[in-house]
Amino acid sequence: MRQIAGGILLTAVAQSVLAAEPSRPRGVGPDHAKFYKSTDIFTCISNPSITLASSQINDDYCDCPDGSDEPGTSACSYLSELSPSYASDIASDNASRSIALPGFYCKNKGHQPSYVPFLSVNDGICDYDLCCDGSDEWAQVGGLRCENKCKEIGKEWRKQDEQRRKALGTAGKKRKELVAEAGRLRKQVEDRIQTLETEIQGSVLKIRSLEAALADAEKQERGNVIRSTGKGSKIGTLVQLTKDRIEELRESLVETRGQRDTGLERVAELEGILSTFKAEYNPNFNDEGVKRAVRSWEEYAARDKPALANDAHDRDLDEISKPDSETGVINWSEWEEGEESDTDVLYKVEEYLPEAVRGWVDQKLRDLRVLLIENGIIAAAKDSGSESKKVTDARDGLKAAQDGESNLRNELSGHKDDLSKDYGRDDVFRALKGQCISKDAGEYNYELCWLDRTTQKSRKGGSHTGMGNFARIDSVSVDDDLPPDGKGLGSGVRVALRYENGQHCWNGPNRSTLVVLACAEQDEIWKVTEEEKCVYRMEVGTPAVCDSQINGKGKEGAKDEL
DSSP states (O other), rough: OOOHHHHHHHHHHEEEEEEEHOOTTTTTTTTGGGOOOOOOOEOOSSSSTEEGGGGGGTTOOOSTTTTTTTTTTTTTTOOOTOOOTTTTTOOOOTTOOOOOSEEEEEETTTTTOEEEOOOGGSSSOOTTTTTOOOOGGOOOOOOOOOOOOOHHHHHHHHHHHHHHHHHHHHHHHHHHHHHHHHHHHHHHHHHHHHHHHHHHHHHHHHHHHHHHHHHHHHHHTTSSSSOOOOOGGGHHHHHHOOOHHHHHHHHHHHHHHHHHHHHHHHHHHHHHHHHHHHHHSSSSSSSHHHHHHHHHHHHHHHSOOSSSSHHHHHHHHHHHOOOHHHOOOOOOHHHHSSOOHHHHHGGGGOOOOHHHHHHHHHHHHHHHHHHHHHHHHHHHOOSSOOOOHHHHHHHHHHHHHHHHHHHHHHHHHHHHHHSSOOOOGGGGGGTTTTEEEEEEETTTTEEEEEEEEEEEEEEEEEEOOEEEEEEEEEEEEOOOOOTOOOOSOOEEEEEEEESOOSSSSTTTBBBEEEEEEEEOSSOEEEEEEEEEEEEEEEEOOOOOOHHHHHHHHHHHHHHHHH
């Protein structure tokens, strides 16, 4: 809105000056009209010690070191601080030789006033983008006549400007939605942090309780006269080994019998083939190989051979192959049950005590034994290499609780780090994090994932190439012309995202991308360039940065954007 207001103000000032004063010299804007009021003499703007006759203004000869006497010609367009002194420079060598005026002033009635570089005055080109009224070609060099097109250009510009303002208004609303979403996401993180802190406090208390339970279980186990061997006793171990060995032999028998049956079937099949061969071959055919084979078969058939199958033997094998659980020959469960030890008998004495006294006596005996062991009076029970189920369960429970607490602390640390990260003004990029946009450009498809990564992929197929991983939010100064559709960076300070440490470039650095952002109605990649080898630049539009360009956080951006 400042650009429009500035243009209207400039037009109003120009009209008031024209109404109140005589016409200004050609090329002089309203903001410099005060230097050209006199009709007799003229004083150089940057060099007041130099005065000229009014007739020397716009005489196509550069008399003032600052070029202020030629506002309507290109005679002084060459001037700079390095320009040499000349005869008419009667001032000291300290005289300013930089052009004092911003350029040739075009009124552009029906559009916006503008300045054209002095070098473009009467250069034989109609510069309608800056001087739509054609006044910069007033000399009509080579017969060129630039028509006044301000009416048409102004109408089209106002139409486009209205569209831009509507788009930016929509973009502003979308940014508010993003800020609201970012606030909601941040609140979720803050709430989760509070929940985790509460859970960690509870977990600490639980761990202390489990540590006490484990210590108590270990103390009780140390108080046992002897640890129960259970199935680990010598008899139990021997029984288990015998059972496993018999099962292994049974499985081998079943496998061997199957192989035997398969072999018998093949032998029977081969004998049938040879019998058919002997019966059907031609004895008059003089082939020694065939005759020798027939004789060998006759000799084989004439031999006495034992019976290959014995039904009684097979029935015995069937019975042996059955598992012990089916035959009932051996009841392994009887042998696997541990025998009652002397210690067990000793502890059974407690069963004869009253129930009210039994627990007290047992605990006192255990406490006494632990006390004697701790003071070195008696030896501790020999460690059998295993511990009771109660101790094991207590130890497993403690470890699970400790692992759970560690996971909670890691999650808490991650959320706290997230809250300390820079997500831009109003945390707005929190709402975009992880979302991706892409654009086809030439042979490649480029993808930008907010606060995550940038990638490049050939449109002909192949894998993705990492162009950088998000590093930080930054700002850069730009000075670009804003296209009519508004899809450009314009001039001023812009928010930028830096993506670094991408995939290594052959014979070069790791790929990196500078993403420069400008206000737009929707997230969109406008342009991708490779400024240096494997150093990329993306120009991207997004509603996320509209606040800095519309509401004055980037004044230059707001001025040029609209």
